[in-house]
Amino acid sequence: MKLRTFILISISSFALFALTVKFSWALDYPMSEEAVAGKEVWQRYNCVSCHTLFGNGGYVGGDLTHxxxxxxxxxxxxxxxxxxxxxxxxxxxxxxxxxxxxxxxxAYFEYVNTIPTLGWPPQPRELKGGDVR
Structure with missing residues (x-):
């Protein structure tokens, strides 16, 4: 009985995983070949060490998402x-x-700009006078 339950749960889990992969395989925002080449340039020159995309990366050079x-x-x-x-x-x-x-x-930055960020990353608050929160 325990083996049968284990097998049933395993098969169900695998089926759920396979369906999830199948339906999420196609990106909502497919990248053009030019955008893929731009991402490779971004990675080759290690731009993320100074610059940020979607709030992730270095903070010296600023966020380039938009x-x-x-x-x-x-x-x-x-x-x-x-x-x-x-x-x-x-x-x-x-x-x-x-x-x-x-x-x-x-082309890569134009692709990145099309992805809805829903206000992310949040903008830093400016502190005024005695506001030390």
Whole structure:
């Protein structure tokens, strides 16, 4: 009896797992090949060590989740291709990207911008005067 119950629970669990995988296999927001290439550039240059996506990553360079909503593609191409010296790196700049890499990064950021974040990450509160909470 115990073995039969174990087998029944195991088969049911596996079936539930298989159905979950099947229905979640297709992403709601499929990535284009260009966006995948941009993600590879993001990973190759370890951008996450300084920059944040969806509130995860380094905090030195700021959150880039909605950068394409805030900046034009021409501005981003210029920034990625010929990066200025930015604080706190007074003597070094970001790695210069080729135009192809810059376009791929923009495609990746455009993809990231389409994902609903529902207000995440939360914006930091500004403390006023004697507010020490």
């Amino acid at each position: 950068i394409t909503a805030e900046r034009t593609p021409d501005y981003l191409i210029a920034l990625f291709s010929n990066p200025p010296v930015l604080p706190p790196h007074q003597k070094e700049t970001h790695t210069s990207l080729t135009e192809k890499e810059a376009l791929a990064m923009i």
